Amino acid sequence: MNKLPDRIRIKDIARLADVSVGTVDRVIHGRSGVSESSKKRVEEILKQLDYQPNMYASALASNKRYSFACLLPQHLEGEYWTAVEAGISEAVVTYSDFNISVKTSYYDPYNYQSFVDASNTIIEAQPDGVMAAPTVAQYTKEFTGKLNELGIPYIYIDSTIKEVPPLAFFGQNSHQSGYFAARMLMLLAGSENEIVVFRKIHEGIIGSNQQENREKGFRQYMEEHHPSCHILELNLHAEPDNKDTAMLDDFFRQHPTVNSGITFNSKAYILGEYLQAHQHEGFKLIGYDLLERNVACLKQGSISFLLAQQPELQGFNGIKTLCDHLIFKKEVTQVNYMPIDLLTVETIDYYSNK
Template sequence: MAKENITIKDIAARAGVSTGTVDRVLHNRPNVSKAALEKVNKALEEMDYRPNMYASALAYNKEYTFYCVLPKHEQEAYWDEIEEGAMACTEFRRDFGSKLKFIYYERFNPPAFTKMVRELFTAKIDGVIIVPATLEQTARFTEKLIERNIPYVLLDSYMPDLKPLSFFGQDSFASGYFAAKMLMLIANKEKEIALMKQTRDGIVGSKQQANRETGFRHYMVDHFPKIKITEVDLPLDEDHKDYDGILEKFFSTHPHVHHCITFNSKAHIVGEFLQKSNRRNVQIMGYDMVAKNEECVRKGSISFLIAQHAYQQGYASVDALFNAIVMKRAVNPVNYMPIEILTKENVDFYRRTAI
């Protein structure tokens, strides 16, 4: 008999008990004698029974509320695809009563983050997806989740000391190292390259970006120690017209710089400037398949993009909570996304959605 076709009636016949007794054993309900329990368990073992977890979860008809905590962001940003993937998985699991709500926090604003956490804990929470703020802020948040026995998944930046249920994202150091290796395929004859950074008070937006830069610089020190890396700061929250002035000043005073890199999803800021200023001999390399970056790749002002599979990260993070909380299944603790490079020739074939 096929394992998936075994019914309660089959088990009851094998064990010599009623179907009601089998049902109570399978669902850990009381009022089962020791002798009956032993008979049913023996029958289950002999028949190699595997319960239909989906049917069991549906039968409980319970609702589950998950929260996704993200930084505030503009439209058409990397985080939009995280949201799209998370909502798609939630929709796929809708028959199980799972709901997903989004909460946004301001980067570089610890009091606002603390307030957000305080308000979150007034709601019913079954699981949380977190894009970390600083380690200190995030640790205080996750400590409260642990106290309340609420599972959580980390995205974007891996902080192993926080002991999340699971992590989805790239190996940031390896990603930066890889980015340097790819850039040097076309920039190995240069004497200077530019590193475009967006900071506030000298601090980049995430630990992930900092780790990418570390990996990038390690490769450069190991293989191209004589190439100068000049930093250009495009302060966060500046108007784009101010960026144009910063970039015009830099490229006018550094006419020998032909290659740039940035470790966030804003390569299009430089790419669009290069198109407007008609600087066809300069290119930038960046991250994330957002629409504006994609357009710059097609027009040639962005040479390479490294994809993070943001949609899949969002989808997989909800799926991990679902499997752990609803289905009571083990999930992989660390899930590194592939490091893929996109150019004008293959950008149209990039798969955003979950397979």
């Protein structure tokens, strides 16, 4: 074989296979109009050269439109999922040349039927790809089973369901995150023999796989390293409710010596702002995610540590991966753990989560 240039072009392949450039182009893109003998010669040359066509140029030339669906929990502006949506929007702009569109649907995380209804609407629309924040396995399986039947690839963000593996997952190793959070909390608590876990819960539903798995990791660490430490629990209302203040008043009245606690959801500010208002200055609190109100509490001292997980990057990479898989025909990495970032008042101003 004659010496080839570093960058293999279609005309080089045509010369080696003794066919026209048009024939090579048709073989590469799976079009008809090529004899079996010519097709075989071209494919042999492609295999020998390990040739990868310029998918970027091919995708631009195809003018195909791609519709993606996202399924996220309902939320208020400024909450955790707002950052995920910002990442999705950035990805849409980045890949706008390839005619992608994203329609986002929402479900009530404390109402499983809401997830079913929203997922069925997505199935009816039959998008090219789906990115979803899954709910419990039972209802997620129903959704992904229908997607599999239709041949629609799907991506999980924030949490994953191991029984129904996706094309890709972006999020923290939530069990490890909880394990690490326990270590950090006990560094703060020192020799204290009781701590408290704060939850946001509605009719027995926590509303997030991540939170449940974080707590499992947390409790594993405590069992292994501080088995004698008593873990108290306080379940606050999942929905905005002024009854939380009364519940917290009662808790601290009944447990005046508790000085350390953790919440596994992104609304640590509810506790931080309460601690400020009631002058519980010595309480050590760990929470999750860089919401503005959480950061304000961190800077004012009512939250000791925040654990962050780069939600914008999760949203962006989820859409990017659908593009890589569907448009550019690239192999994608299935499990993509986000870093477990520990932020303090001294480091928060120097941290970028993008």
